[in-house]
Amino acid sequence: MRVSLKWLQDYVDVTVSAVELGRLLTMAGIEVDAIHPVGVAWDHVWTARIDGLSRHPNADRLQLVDAYYGANRRIQVVTGATNIAVGDIVPVGLVGTRYRDSHVSPPVERTLQPTVMRGIPSEAMVMSGFELGLNDDHSGILILPTETRVGVPLSEALGDTVIELDLKGRPDGLSMIGVAREVAALTGQTVRFPDGDIQPSRARRSDEPLGVTIDAPALCPRFVSVLLKDVKIGPSPAWMQERLQAAGIRAINNVVDITNFVMIEWGQPLHAFDYDRVPRGHLVARAARAGEILQTLAAEREAVTLNPDMVVVAGHPDHGGHPYSLAGIIGGALTEISEQSTSILLEAANWKQSNVRRTARALLPRPTDASRRFERGVPQDHALPAALRAARLMVDLAGAIMVGDAIDAWPGHASRDPIRMPISECTRLLGITYQPETVASVFTRLGFAFSMHGDGPDTVFTVEAPVWRLDIEQAADLVEEVARIDGYEKVPSTIMEGALPQLPQAPSIFWEDAVRDILAGSGHAEIVPYTWTSVARLGRVPHAASSDLADLVDARVHPNVGPVRISNPASGDQEVMRTSSLQSMLDAVRAGLRHADRDVHLFDVGRIFVPRAGDLPEERRIVTIGLGAHRSGDAIGERHENSFHDLKATVEAILGRLGINGHGYIALAHPAFHPYRTAAIVLDHRPEAAGRKPVRPEDVIGVIGEVDRAVASGNGIGERVLLASLDLDRVIAKARDVVPVTPLPRFQAVIEDLAFILPDAIPAERLTSSLLRTGAPLLERLDMFDVYTGERVPVGTRSLAYTLTFRAPDHTLTGEEVTPLRAKIIAQAERQVGARLRGPDA
Amino acid sequence: MSDLIRALETLEETALGSLDGASDVDSLERWRLLVLGRRGSLAETLKGLGTLTADQRPKAGQVANRVKASLEASFAVRLETIQKEVRRLELGAERLDVTLPASPRPRGSLHPVTKIRREIEGAFARLGFTSVEGPEVEWDQYNFTMLNIPPDHPARDIQDSFYIDGGSGTGGEMLLRTQTSPVQIRTMLAHKPPIRIIAPGRTYRNEATDASHEAMFTQVEGLCVDRNVTMADLRGTLTAVTRVLFGPDREIRFRCGYFPFVEPGAEVDMTCHVCNGRGCRVCKRTGWIELGGAGMVHPKVLANVGIDPSVYSGWAFGCGLERFAMLRYGIDDIRLFYDNDLRFLRQFS
């Protein structure tokens, strides 16, 4: 809310500077967004009277203004504005004037220079409220009140300071009286309430009926109606226009201005109906009918279609019961005040917060001044004083007479229970022990009625809930009042003394970070992609079509499901939550390759979202690693290709850290990947059973491979890319942080090297597995040290060389033990996987 | 006899003279063979001993031994000198330019949000706080209603939400959580006090992005519930934590602030870590830096989760991790966090 200090001083003496007032309010919980000194920028702006207007000789749409600005000074001004007439008093800016130019967007500040407009020199401008920075009205020139002195600096005539308040939690702050109460409490002043003293000028005659019916008391707890006649519509006085302008509201005529003025003064929205258009002077607060149409007074003037959840003020049912206004939100065209209106029916009602809010959001592009107040809460108690204050102003400023007493229907009247606040509650919540006098003085300054019982730390305050503070409901609210008025800075610094809770750390967080450390430690940069994306983007990484294993991989890290859809995305790139982190990784790799031709090594530890019927989606933790084609070599300038097995080493490091073993890699055909350079990563892997035993879905934990060329280029990458993606949740479920240590061997080992010729079609792991199984338990280790393909082995085969370490736990092995075992290993390798021992010359 | 002695002395003089000429291991070896070898000049000369009489021999022998020892010692010295020189030359051939760049080895990096989260977790862990997680797609009930933000409450304006298509169920509508406070609710529903948790996590708000606003961002919230937990404890805790993160001189200030789920509520400021409160560009000349919101858990929120607000009290705070990271690392645009530009990310290696 924009609070003019000039206006505020009508209700309370402001004894501190604007800046200090801003600080006090901010510390007390009413945040000051900005302080605008109104007028400091108006160095070269004067009040001027328009003594003549004539058509520009060379331009139909321009006028020449003869402006008189005192002391025999006049100046000719060229303007395109049309809302001015001879005799108007307007601001005239001379050369050097700073003004906001609204012809460009966003508006810029400019300094007025002498110019020639269509052949006529122009060294001044008549100015709009927008150009002055006063308001957002750039539809025409700002017409100053007729009693404004001509020929004085504008800052003298209009200068003020406007404080912009942010009132998240304080509905009462949307009124001048509310702010005045706060200022009074903070600065030790007292509030002066506006004059609402009024008696009816005469009783109502029988031909002046008046009535109110509340059909929906739950939605309309109070409705006050006042009849005013002999109203003379005209401009409101300058002081009122000025105040409204400072509050950011355009002056229209005295009747409208008075309702707006009192709304801002009391925070109670009012509405004026044309009495002559309201049959029997009778207003009905009722639920709208389905399909009912109301022509509103909103700027867009659009007709809105209502439904029974909404509330209207309508006419008497015997006269059609037409809806007149959208209750608490905006008036309607049917009963609108016109220049000819002479009788006014004034409404000061109270409406249910949530209903006003819902209706306004459903029907209007933005809240109205009235709906903003009602949705935050307007005290029921304010309806009558605000209505009488407005009536008084109508009498004083619009020549009206008040006819008969106000009608006051108040079905929702309920007394609020007093609030009990033991002073010990302050100690318990704040850690401050107040003296009872301190607390009493705070309540007094706030104007809260209270009584005290007991003494010292046993003092109990009983506080009447202040009607203007709907936010105060219970003791904790009063504790906050005491703290903020006495000063939040008095809260000391201590540390909890209680026992430490026994809440265990979730293992997932621990493991996520362990994985991050491994990946960052091995040269990968952590990325954090948006978790939302578009369906089109997700589609850039295809799903498996047929293969069982590829389906299982997809189900784990790249599920082929309809994603969780955001119903109100801000852009197309936010329409769904990602179901896979492969595509976002490809995006990041592509971006990385824009600036580097090597070492684009990235990882993402994040969530994917898998829908579940009738429940929140599963949020699955996924680690995805992406590598560009090259990495730095050991020497300066060298560049090596990243290989599948480089990435496999990284995956092994992760699984090793998580204490996983017994896992393996099964060659995989998947449309997103290279057909011969891709593997599914599986738990509980037994190479000897490969092909015979189906892979269990729960054992598939991820995928590793080179991205298919077409998929890479579909994602904007023109080189090889490697990806690995693991379901971390699945792995974490199997993770072990503490793996028992194996004792160091006490006896000598026998170490032998053996090389085998193996057909290319047989995976190496099958030979390894055969050797290990046959050699157990004496074969302690098996290390492959050479892989050879070439002219020294038969075509279609390769040579695999191993170092075998034999050891017994309880004695030193002898040749007699090892020799037959070696023979058996060799024989079984041949029988089980078709591997031949490679002779010395082979 | 004096001929022999003279010959030995001449030999010594000549040999020592030629020893200086042996400049490498090979020529030194040749010198050794020529002079000290079995057929070398010393051996040849000593053959003359046989022609001497028995009483002449000791004297001549003495001289011969001295000459031999002298030559051998000089040889050893010369050998060592030459070997040293050889080693020096060999090592010289291995000279490196130590100012050349290090071997190219890409350094990994943790995302700044990860780094700052860990720093914050570490600071809170010292005080017995555990990190807790929750879903990013939440029920309206946990994200709003149980936090004292009923449907159609104006506070929902401050946190405009993204809703999930067709997502409604036991907890009302589904939405992308706008805060990590639902983790507090879930924790309080599942555990009885004492509770000390922090809840870091991704959050989403439907608002325009600019240098200081992102629609997706990361929050960390803290919650402490026990008997006699006070706002002073909140201030003490936040003071301790900001001192870990931003230096030992930091002070915490509370301003009254409104958040529907706390009462009393506070905005939390910290003395500026750049200017120590004197006023600078970072703190917009105020000397204070806004950290986030905090307060005592609203009695209605405690009641909603079945904790008796007349017995227990609790404090909660919340702030943006990106904001912390921006302050800590001097980042001026929040959009950098999710651009995933390697040139930015690698600065956190």
Ligand SMILES: [Zn+2]
């Ligand atoms: Zn500073």
